Amino acid sequence: MSSINTRYMDEQQGKLHRTLGRLDIVLLTIAAVISIEILGQISSYGGETFTWLVVLTVTFLLPYALLFAETGSTFTEEGGCYNWVKRAFGRGVASVATVFYWVTTPVWIGGSMALLAGETFNHYLLPLDTHGISGYLFHLAFIWTTVLTAIASLRWAKWLPNSGAFSKVGLLVLFVATTLIYGLQHGFSGMAGSDLAPTLTGLFGVAPLLLFGFLGFEAANGAAGEMKNPQKDVPRGLARSAVVAAACYLLPILAILLVIPKEKITGVSGLMEAVGEVFVVYGPAAPVMTTIAAALFVHVLVTQGAAWMIVSDRVQGIAAADGAFFGGFFGKFHRQLGTPIRINLLSGILASIFLVASLTLIEGSSAAIFGVVLTISISTYLISYLAIIPAAVKLRLSDAASHRPFRVPGGNRVFAALGLVCTLWVALGSWVAVFPGTLESLVGLEYPFIEIWGVDQQVYTAFTLGTLGVLAALGIAGYLAGRRLRDAAAVPDGGAPERQPVHD
Structure with missing residues (x-):
């Protein structure tokens, strides 16, 4: 197993511009991690939501932030988690994990976020014909604003997520x-102590949502090659981000x-209703x-x-440049902008496809099946961490040579224990998201599957495994197609890495 970069990857990293300071890292992490769109859906489980939120803050959020404060300040190449998984388990595993990590974003933006923004805009600001021209223009503008921001030079693009x-x-x-103020005037009547x-x-209901909301503290390391001083700024930036994130979940959900009252929280629009x-x-x-x-x-x-x-x-672009996603075509970074434009455009196209499917398949069995595919595609984000978190632990145990400017106190055993706890939480969230109702049946709880999902459990499972299989096959195919770049980084017997020129 070799963790040597391809020459093409090194060439692309030479196009990066170091523009992210400590405050930028904090703001980018806050912009990515705090998912206010799920506050209402989380709150729909009632008072116990707050109890489980406190439990996960202590047993997942804080350990997870510590793990990646150390890992992110130690391994500071562009591409973040791709490079960590590659170092720990090789390119093959990294290629699949990275596809799962990356694909969530365009699917989530096109199949969920754009629609929620359109619903809010239509209800509170200006009327939209959701399935007409004005609706499509708004939703597509939403998607391609995110894409153009990713295409633009980070020197200027960072101001949008910062704002x-x-x-x-x-x-x-x-x-x-x-x-x-409202409570002091009218009283608080939404929750009793017994709730x-x-x-x-x-x-089982709230764990996947909370984990989806908490994950992402390593996200800024996707642009680690564009940080001014990642070894110092990452640990301090993540510490501040973790405190802000905990407060931004605990206080609004409690409010x-x-x-x-629980029965009046509809989920999707819970925050704006409140x-x-x-x-x-x-x-x-x-x-x-x-x-x-x-x-x-x-x-x-x-x-x-x-x-x-x-x-x-950027994570997927670096994977492509390193021979782990279709031969480097999608790994080309623009020389002046320092951004992977081809993968940006691919993300925009994928998001647009899911948007059209969301607006077209609005009723009947097709809508239910699309809802299943959308849910599973978003759940791939959780699944990717089943490789990312263990990679951080393995690197702590096996890579003693790398300088670690920040170390989690307590030695390797404490670090491994924190990683194990976080991995178990992610495994629980992934299982519940991919195979809902199975744990409930195991402990004798009622789970009205068809009422919740609109399809029976066998159909759901078939589409679940099919969706995951397609994405895994995409990752494997991307890895196989990158052999030419990997061969250029091969190490001859008894010699130094031999790298052949790979033209842009």
Whole structure:
């Protein structure tokens, strides 16, 4: 197993510009990690949501942030988690894990985020014909704004996700403060103390959502080659991001639960529903304040999508340049912009396809099946961490030569234990997302499968395994097609790495 970079990868990294400082890392991480669009869906499980949120903050979020504060400050090549998995387990595993990590972003933006932004814009700002010209123009503009941000030079593009981080924190602070005022005036009636009692049903339901929201602290390392001082800035940046992220989940979710009874939380629009409920404290100014909140919400969604498009495309671009995704074609970085334009465009096309499918398949069995495929495609994000987190642990144990400017206290055993706990949480979340209802059946809990998913369990499982199989095959095919680049980095017996010129 060789972890030598291809010459082509080294050439592409030579086109990068170091423009990310410590504050940029903090803001990019906040923009990517804090998923305010799932706050309502998480809160729909009632008071026990807050209990499980506290549990996962302590047993997953903090250990996970520590793991990648050390790993991200030690291995600082562009491409982040691709290089870590490659170093630990080889290019073959890294190629599949990276496809799973990358594909989530365009599917999520086109099949979910653009639609949520359109729904919010239509309801609170200006009317849209969701399935007409105005709807398509809005949704496509949403998608291609994220793509163009990823194409632009990071020197300028970073300001969009940076502004989104400020908008996100500002919106949540405004909401929490307004909720406190509302509670003092009208009382808090949404949650009783008994609602905090945790259940297995709540755990199986909320774990994948919370994990999806917490994961991403290593995201900025996708652009590690563009950081000014990653060895110092990554640990400090992640420490600050972790504190902000914990507060931005704990306080708003608690506010939603205190204001809106469980049975009235619809999930998708839970945050904006809560905003509408508490903003009555502003009297005649309430409609204006709600409009401002909705505009901030839409801005946050597009900047969050842009942040993920920036980092995940760079990870996949580096994988391609290293001979792990179709021979390097998608690994070409633009010399002036320093961005992988071809993979950016591929992401935009994929997101647009899922958007059209989402707007076309709106009812019947086709809609239910598409919902299954969409859910599984997004769940691939969780699955990719079944390689990424163990890779961090293996590198700690096997790579003693690398300088580690930040080390998790307690030695290798503590580091391995933290990695094991995080991996077990991700394994639970992945299993529940991919095979829903199976753990409930195992412990004797009722799970109305057809009512929830619109298809029976056999159909769901078939499409689940089919979707995962297609993506795994894509990763394997990409790896096989990159042999020419890998051969150029082969190590002859008893010699130094032999690299043949690979033309751009």
